[in-house]
Amino acid sequence: MTALMIQGTGSNVGKSMLVAGLCRAAVIRGLSVAPFKPQNMSNNAAVTVDGGEIGRAQALQAMASGLEPHTDMNPVLLKPETDVGSQVVVQGKRLTTVKAREYSALKPSLMAPVLDSFNRLQARHDLVLVEGAGSPAEVNLRPGDIANMGFARAADCPVVLAGDIDRGGVIAQIVGTQAVIDPNDADVIRGFLINRFRGDPSLFDDGYALIEQHTGWRGFGVVPWFGDAWKLPAEDALDIATPVRAGGLHIVCLKLSRIANFDDLDPLAQEPGVRLTMLHAGQPLPADTDVVIIPGSKSTRGDLQFIKDQGWDEDVRAHVRRGGHVLGICGGFQMLGRVVDDPDGIEGPAGHTPGIGLLDVDTVMSDDKRLTTVDAVHVPSGQGFQGYEIHIGRSDGPDRARPFAQVAGEDEGAISADGRVAGSYLHGMFRDDGFRRAWLGGFGISGGTASYSDTVATTLDALADHLEAHLDIDALLACAR
Incomplete structure (x- = not known):
């Protein structure tokens, strides 16, 4: 009954994909693994086997784990309805609709169902791989937090921090995160990894060493850009990608x-x-x-x-x-x-x-x-x-x-x-x-012969292989507690 949490230096740094690939890698190792995201914000939802709804990313991670989607995998789902308000879904069922300021007051009461769902998953599986939301560097959101360090501290769950080099400034992303978060939160972090590198990863050796030197955290590897990511369901509308074709x-x-x-x-x-x-x-x-x-x-x-x-x-x-x-x-x-x-x-x-x-x-x-x-x-x-x-x-x-x-x-x-x-x-x-x-x-139009579910499954296998080739997964999973 162990768990490990992947947090990011920001939104959309590839946390969902990393957790999906790590789930698949754990399954290949013979582990019973389940995904978990305490709080998600997405209008892309999946219906679960127990008659509720969770974020689509957790449904994909469930597939990577060989499981049916369950509401315990994403106990708090926020579904934006306007620029300032969201529907709040708790353990698969609509609780209320609130504005952002109102949610800050509601948030502390949601830690109990979050931990309730997490504990049930821990009791049923060898490993729970947890995905954070946004970034722990958003310290203005730390009071009452259930998505990142608030959850990690409450659940005694170690953290690995993922930075996205494709958007630039990854050294500042990781070193800056350590600089602004509470030292007690920083103590929960076991190391970092670099995601979405294009080109020769060895060109970043000096930057990698610099991060280790400044933070005292160990690095678990540099993950090159995964070109087949578009074949997997995207959770964020900003990530919708379609192949360029002529005709048809x-x-x-x-x-x-x-x-x-x-x-x-x-x-x-x-x-x-x-x-x-x-x-x-x-x-x-x-x-x-x-x-x-x-x-x-x-x-x-x-x-x-x-x-x-x-x-x-x-x-x-x-x-x-x-x-x-x-x-x-x-x-x-x-x-x-x-x-x-x-x-x-x-x-x-x-x-x-x-x-x-x-x-x-x-x-x-x-x-x-x-x-x-x-x-x-x-x-x-x-x-x-x-x-x-x-x-x-x-x-x-x-x-x-x-x-x-x-x-x-x-x-x-x-x-x-x-x-x-x-x-x-x-x-x-x-x-x-x-x-x-x-x-x-x-x-x-004559449809192709490929099975969509088989394509997703094959892509998840390829993602796991990709992570195995570029991360020290044995050392990473050894951090789980």
Whole structure:
């Protein structure tokens, strides 16, 4: 019953990927290992085997560990709904929605469920690999902290600090972290590692030695850039990467301001016959677009206004008039209707917002959140697939008479009378190889033969090999306590 925590010198330094690779390396060593992140902030969530939700990164780490995702792996999940407020999910269930200042007051009360989940994982596994959030150098957030040193100290969990050399200033990142944190927190750190080095790592030998000299911490290695990282689900929308291709079916996804569960698109990005474009704010819809996908959102009405602010609503309607196709997933499905009504202010101020108007359905938000995995059948193709629901609100109207899918004998989603516009609440559909090929076949595209889950598994193996080649993993795991 041991644990080790990977903290970072900042956000997005590769902590999630490092923990996933270390989980896989531990499994290969014959250990029973589980991932854990005390507090995560992400709108990219996964439904768990116990009927809750956790951050998508912990679901990937669970896969790397050979486990089903469980709410204990991420007991506190913050899902931003506005620039100043987030939904707080505790052990898989929505607790409340708070503003940032209010969360500071709430945070200390969450240490108990965090330690409760951590202790359960420790009791069931040989090793728990913990991922921090943000950086311990954010000392203004240290009071009541449950994400970094506050947790590490409370759980008596040793820490290894990861710095990202690709963004520059890695010496200052690590030495500066030691300089600003409390000395008692610094005593918890067992060493450091350097992530995302491009080129010859030996060129950094002097810098590496300098860090050791200034901090007194030992180094565990320099990890070169892992080129296949794009094949693994990204948790941060800033990390969405798509291969550059010429030709093929051009699918354009609107990159919403509160985009959620955008890993729905990952399997499409890996299809050789598909060119996937993430459309950023201020960019017009490309003229050669074949299919527009409007993804999930943590703030449906807010992102509906965001779409209108970009002029994308007019672009999408013109795209359909030219014979193009549109698929809305979850929040995207709601936006495609006539109106989104939130009478009780579930997602923000109460009110209603006119939709894009391409589906004859209306949506009413409610406090009843649906979290479940499903077996479904795609009605147009007859292809079965597995997916999951994670949403609030119900949509109804005449276009529901033409369902997108059947779930347990019930109609799900909607399709327009001309068949060009479809909406569904089901996430994860494209991860099902059979469905993905059937859906692409509807556009005359022959899907590839690769299995998406096999690709992810193979990439995790390659990531573990990559870390084994460049880190002293035996020494690193020996720090676990």
